[in-house]
Each structure stands twice: as C-alpha cells, then as structure tokens.
Amino acid sequence: MDPLGATLSGLLDGYHSGTFSSEEAVGAFVRRIEAHNGRLNALIDFDPAPALEQARSIDDRRRRGEPLGPLAGVPIAIKDNICRRGELTTCCSRMLASYRPPFDATVIRRLRAADAILLGRLNMDEFAMGSSNETSVYGPARNPWDPDRSPGGSSGGAASAVAASFAPTALGSDTGGSIRQPASLCGVVGLKPTYGRVSRYGLVAFASSLDQIGPFGHEVADVARVLSVIAGSDPMDATSVEMPVPDYLAAIDAKTDRPLRIGIAREFFAEGLDPEVEAVVREAARVFEAEGATVSEISLPNTGQAIPAYYIVAPAEASSNLARYDGTIFGHRAEDFEPRTDAERDDLPGLVRMMMASRAEGFGPEVTRRIMLGTFVLSAGYADKYYVQALKVRRLIRDDFDRAFKDVDVILGPTSPVPAFRVGEKVSDPLAMYLLDVYTGSANLAGIPGISLPGGLSKSGLPIGIQLQAPAFAEETLLRAARTFERATDWHTKRPQLA
Amino acid sequence: MDVEKKTMEYDIIIGLEIHVQLQTESKMFSGCGTEFGLPPNTQTDPVSLGLPGTLPVMNGKAFNLALKTALAFGAEIARFTKWDRKNYYYPDLPKNYQISQYDLPFSTGGSLPIPERKDGGGGGSIRLTRIHLEEDTGKMIHAAGGMSEVDLNRAGVPLLEVVTEPDLRDPADARGCLEELRLTLRYLGVSDCEMQEGSLRCDANVNLHIRTDDGTTIATPIVEIKNMNSFSAVEKALHYEVERQFEKWKDDGLTIKDAHKETRGWSDPEGITKPQRQKETAADYRYFPEPDLVPVEVDDAWIARLRDEIGELPMARRARFESEYGLSAYDANVLVEQGQDVADYFDAVARETGEAKLASNWIQQDILRSIKEKKIGLGDLHVDPAALSDLIKRVKRKELNTNQGREVLARMIDTGQAAESIIAEGGYGLIGDRDALAAVVAETIDANPKALEDLAGGKKKPDAVKGWLRGQVMKKTQGKADPELVVELLEARLSELGH
C-alpha cells in the first residue's frame, strides 16, 4: 500500500498495521512535494527536516507503546493565515512578509496535542481575499487536474496540496466559500464548520463574523477526524460556543431511524450556473433518493441577495481588521514616505504619510479594493444605506435557512457555479470573481456549516463538487449525509495525474 | 457696537468628560497586568499588541465594576448592551480601532453630587449623560531624531468614560464634583483615581451665556480643555478659560454660531490654555458592532446582587454621621473623606464607646496624624477599633487624663500592646484622692506667695494666674492629677484665702 494514495484514515491504518512507518509516509509526501510543488505552487515554504524528525519521534513512541494522539504521524498542511509561534505567517501578503507571531493559534495547539505533523505554509489569496488564489504575493497556486487552471480560492493552496497528495489533509479558512469552492474545483472534500464550532484565535482575521477554520481531505471520514480534534470552545475566543464535541467519525456511519430529508432550493438553478454543474447536482439528488433519502424542492428566497450582502459585510469588517497593518507594531513599513505633492506636504504629517505609503506598498490591489469598499460602506452618511441594510438582509438570509430546516435535514446544491477556470481568466474583473461565491457566501452570513464533496467530472475531466448545508451545530447530520453520497459513488477516489 | 456697555453678566456653562481606569488585575480583553509606571512595553501580550489573529475576551470584573459605578450614581442599567469598534488611526492604538460602546452603552442617566462649598455655594447635583466602557490606549513619548516612542503598557486597560450634561456653573463645583467622584469610586473599589498617574482624567467643555441688557443671551463658542492633570488644574484652567472667553468675546464678538468647537490644552506652569492642533482629517469613526465580542444581557438578579455589594456611599455617610452621632458637618466630612476604612473605624469606635465626639477627636488628632507621619495605612496600625475604644473608655472613667491617654495611645501604636498593660507598666493613673490632692494644692499656693500678690494686685488676669497654679499642681503630681478636681480644689482654697 502506498501512503501517497491513502486517505487520512488509510494512513492511520497503515501506521497501525505496520505497513509503513510515519517516517516512510512523510518521506513519500516530501518526495512528492519536491517533485511537483514547483509546478503547482501549493506550498510556499516547506522545510522537510522538522517534519521528518517529528515522524521519527512518533515512530519511536509508537514502538515503545506510548499513548499517541488521534492524528499521530498525519501530515497536515496549514494555510498561511493560521499563526504558528516563531514561524512565518504572511497571509501571502508583502505586508507580513517577515512576520513571525509569538504564539500558536488554538487549532495549532490542538493539532500539536493530537501529534499531527505540521507541514509548510499553504498558498492562498492575499489575506484570504479572492476566489482563485491569484492575489497571492507568491504567485498563483495551480490546479493539479490542469495546472493551467486555478485551484479556486482563497484556500487554493490547501485544495491543490490535498488533491496532489502533498498531504492527506490540510487546514484552510472559509469566509465566503474559501474552503468549499477550492475543494469543489480540486475534487476534494472541504468542510466549513458552524461559526463558533472552531476557535478563531490565531486565525488572521479577514471578516470576523464570517471567518471559520476548517479541514480538507479526500473523504468525509478525513474531515470528520480533523474536526473532532480542532472543534470545541476556547477561552481565547468569545464567539466559540460552549458545546460538547461529538465523535464526528462515529457519527458519519451511524444508523438513523428515519430517512434523510434533502432539500434543493429552486433559486439555485439560476443564470450563471454551468449546465454541467447543474447536471451533477441533479444526479446527486437521484443518488440520495436511491439511498433512501427524500428529496424535495424548497425555497431560499433571499439567495440572490447573499453576494451583495456579503460584499458589504465582509469588506466592512475587513477594513477595520486590516487597519492594524500600518507599519508601526508589525508588518511592512515604507522606506520612502516623502510628500509627493505640495498638498501632501501641507496636509499630511509624516506619521500619516508613513502609514499611507506602508499600506499602499504592503497590500495588493484586491485587498486595497476591499478595504476601500469597506471603508466607504461604513462611512458617515452611507453606513445605514449599505452596512446596516446588509445586516438586515443577512438576518433575512438566516431566517430563510431556519424556515427551510424545519422541513429538511440538509440542503443540497452546487458549490461553485463553474468548474475550474483558467489562471488569468477572471482576475481582471473583480465583480465576476465575486459572483463565484454565489452558492457559498450565504452559509457564512447565516453561520451554518457547509461541505463540498466530489460529485462528478466535467466532460473535459475537471472535478465538480456538490455542496451540502445543515443547521448550525448539526455537523453530525451534515457529515452523515455527505457520507451517504460518498458510499454510493466513487468520485472521491479519483486522483489527478501529475505530469 | 459698544458691547461692553450692554453687558450685564454671564453664566458659566461647564460639562465634564471623565475617564477612569478600573482597578483590575488584568486588562480589559486579555491577561497581562495593569500596573502603572513599568518600563515601556514590559506589560503587553499578543492581544494588547493587537497582533494579527488575536481576539478580545471581556474581563468580567471590569464589567461588574462598571455596573457598580452606574448603580452608585443612580444611572439606568441597560438590559442589553454591546461593544462597537471606533475606527481611527493612531500609533498608541495598535489595532487602529478602539473597542468602545456607541449606541447601546451599558448605562445612561444618573447624577453626580455637587458638594457644598465653604462659601455656601455648590450643592445639588449634575446629570450624567451616559457611562460606557472602553479600552485605554498606549502612550506616545517624544524621542530623539524626529521620532516618537510607542509604549503599549497601558493599551487595553479597562476604562470608564463618564459624560456629564453641561450642568456645572462654577469652576469650583467642577473640582468638587470630581473630588466627590474620586471619593465614591474609591469607596466602591472601582478605581484608585490618581490624576497624577492618569487613572482619573478629565476634559471639560466650557462656554459662557452672556446676558445683555436688551434681555437676550449670547452663547460664546464651546472650548474643550484637555491636559488638566490635577484637581486644582481643573479649577484653575476653567477660571482662566472663563476670563479668556469673556475678554475674547468683548474683543471679537464671536458666538457659538460663528465658530466650531475649539480644543485647548492647559499649561500648568504658564497658567494658560493654548490651542491644540486639530487632527488632519475630519473624524469619521465608522462605528460598527464589534464582531469578536458578544453582547451582554443584564437581569434583575444581577443588578440586585451588585446593589447588595455597594455599601454606604460618602454623601449618605456624611449625613448619617451628622444625624446619628451629632457630629459637625466639618468633622463628618473629614472622617468620610479619609476613605471607607477610616469612616468604618470611626463607626466602630463611636458605637463601642457611645462617645462619638470623643471618638472623632481621638481619630482626627491621633490616629490620622500617626498614619500620616508613618506613611502607613489604617490597616497597618496595630490599634483596632476595640483597643482605641477601650482607651477612650478608660479616659472617660478617669483612669487617665487626656494627656496621659495620648501618651498611652502613642505607645499602643508603637508597640501594638493593649492600653491596660501599658498603663500598668508605665505607672499611669490619676490621683483622684480629694484629701491628698487638696494637700498638694495648699502646698503649691503656700510656696508661691507671688501668685497671690498678683491676684490681689490685679496686675495679671486671674485666669492666667490660676492656670499657672494649676500647671504647678500638675507638675508636682507628674501629670497624674485629675485636672477637673485640681480646678475645683484650687478655687476652693483660693476663696478660703479671700481671693
């Protein structure tokens, strides 16, 4: 058995049965990364030595029969916006090019305690703003199914790395679809947990009321295992919810008394949805029915308002969250902030010019655009019209879900309106890029969990994901439904051929 | 127009904006300490540095102290309160937003008492607009080479902002109100309110309502005064500003309609206010709800519990000391002003001895002097209320005279011994034997014929001569004679001798 082809669960089985050691497995992943990362640019920074050393130490402990954590010896790649003490954490931005946090994110502490092996930093859109991984200062990550294409974003590096078997699992973050959309485009499983399920402490904030950390894997069991480790309330995050963490792995195959009730919103099938994606979703509905689920049409009337609401709320919060990058306490500071005009000389003190020049140099265009948009929608005279209105629509969107979940357990739909697009195809048109979040943004606004899992391949051989959404804190139901589909199909076993 | 001729008089209109640091062990949103005067940047943690990925978690004690303050001033407690971000760029604010409260502060209304002044003015109260909680900023220190240092030790210390209505009419009342606020907050254990250390800071808004003889009132432009670092500075700055505004109005005639609010800084050494540089851009704080902190709901039980914890406040205590014990307003005030421990001490001694006036005298003259001289707190004094009460009762029973009592008390303070053993060891005691003392009196008069001549000749005042004789008797008895008995026996003997 080859550790590279293995899922997370398969890897653990291999360790237990002695088919391969952690060192052998990590060595295989390292060789894989060394051979292919140059093309895919999924990892922006990778030092094999500590990973191999940790693998050896876990093998020693296993030999001595010492107790090991639930992810012992499992390599997990980490998105570059999750803080690791003393290690570069840059959000793929020039602004944080040399930033080293003096603390670990809570999820990192939990992964360390579970004996997971933390691999190098994953490429991402700058500060998680983007849907193609093209706004990264390190250049775009690429899709292993077709390296001319985008892996999606913002957690593009994470999806690409798992799809390419650089690691069996990865952590990303999802603010408007940033886990689910790249998972869909790369043919892997990506889970955005309920807001408050996983601590955000140590996740560099993009939009605080929407951000959530979540796992990638090849199959549902993989993300269930990782979720069990990273979930739970945290005294360092006031929005993490005090609620017991169930054994998600046990939940996915649990028998239930009544058939699963699946809903499909009629609003999903609108302009902009690729017919191949629509066909995959319709086929998925038939699969669920064949597995004994009931499938009914539902309505989420405000679905169309999710993107406009999202592109007000997220930039508004981002404009405030990213204000701290001003060249004072951390981050990039411009060398030259001399006034360029007489007006600047007269009106702007050196301190203000220093901040303005540092931010202009440190942020790329997408981040700059969203900061300005967010600043505008919160500014005097406009806040009520844009920001407050968006918050009210946000509640309507959540109310839509609350109403729908009275009748169904899970909502089925597309993850991304299109399969993977070419690098460079959309990056020049911000609004077209924003519309890629059309099926994912509403879960963040409502705070509910969502998962994308492989649902088919396009005629040109690109993965197409399906999305399932469930009520807040109903991850067990969500994962069980996903597993139901997975059991009946083999899309999750497909792997890209790397040249 | 000759405005001066038309002028009759003016009212002074003063409102205060007061900031109070709460007395907590740790900061408002994180665990590092809140001490004053530490070396720069030695009291920070990732949260108070505003590092990417950090999150605030509300200090429960800070919130309770804030509620207590509001209750003490009769303010309305909001049943639902939330936190907002106030966005502005300044290097002492590492996140470039301050966590504060905007539209739903935890408290509105209430009032601050205005103490009565010695000149008979003052009294009554001023209305509070609101009290809210926010985080303190760091400090900027001027450094060499055109640079400023940023010290974040203070960043994140819990801060209460108290805003009053413009109800004050006299600079002395502004000072009185602030002093009463400090006393109350110290009674509550809310803050140490050291203006020199910045744990109590006060800005004042002031203008004049000038009455002209045509019956109209003219308001001068409002000035906000900052940089007042002591109670006397508040009073002096307001006096100065009143004069300045009146002179300025006579000079230029500008009214509130002609000019924006001006900010001026008080320069204590020069005794003047000076215009302060305005911020380079108009303020637009872009307030929005802080997504990282959850709202608070306060119920009746919570309020009742805190109300129970609030003891008798200074105003009420002064009134009770006058009514219950018959103390003068002056004495009641001195005892209350010393702080809750002294007032409690007095209460205990007054009750134990039943001699409130004596208790007040002993505490003011001996106990307070001692702790002042030794620079210790009342708690460090080895004389508890029971011990002092015991001594006062002995003096009252004439086991000792007052002078002896003071000596004994001094030794009690030095040694921590009880009065009884000091009296026994020191041979204190009163000669109360009438016959023995009569003999000493007779002896003294016989030995001083000059005194009798003075009395007879009327050269000296009889009281002076008698006083001198009484001193001689006390000397002969080493101060042990009962002074009242000496007077009685002297009068008797002198009248026998025809004087």
Next chain:
Amino acid sequence: MNLSPEDVAKVALLARLRLEPNELATYTGQINEIVHYVEQLQQVDVSGVEPLAHGVEVRNVFREDRRTDSLPREEALGNAPKRNHEAFLVPAVLQ
C-alpha cells in the same frame, strides 16, 4: 450613487491608502461597479428586521480577572519595523 475620484480619494485617506493617480481612476471605476451591484439590496423590504452583526447569537461571555504573564519585551518588539531598546518608533507626533 456614483463616487467621483475625489470621493474615492477621501475614502483612501480615511483608510490610510496612498493611491497613484492612475490607480485612483481604476479603483473609482471598479468601486462604482461594485457599489452599483450591491445597491440591489435597497430593493429588499427589511421593515421590522433587526440587523444581524454576529456569526453566532450568544450572550454574556466573560473571562475571569486573572493576570497572566506579559510577553518579554524583546518578543513584544520582535516584529517592529523600527524600534529602539524599549519601544516602537514612529515619525514624531506633534501635540
């Protein structure tokens, strides 16, 4: 709502972003396009709807007032772009 380049320049100053003249033109166009798009929200009837600002509607989360260690000063200053032995340094602030 149509933002002029002057409006966008004001926003950029508020957000402390220095824009080159050609960038100002580009951003003005793009931001207007996005603002026009999001204006469809104005059509939604939100009468009686409370704003939803949080990802999860929980209440009353507090921590105990317990003191924890401060960062060593070298670590606190460790990421400073400009510093001396004790503090972060910025261009002088005049008050």
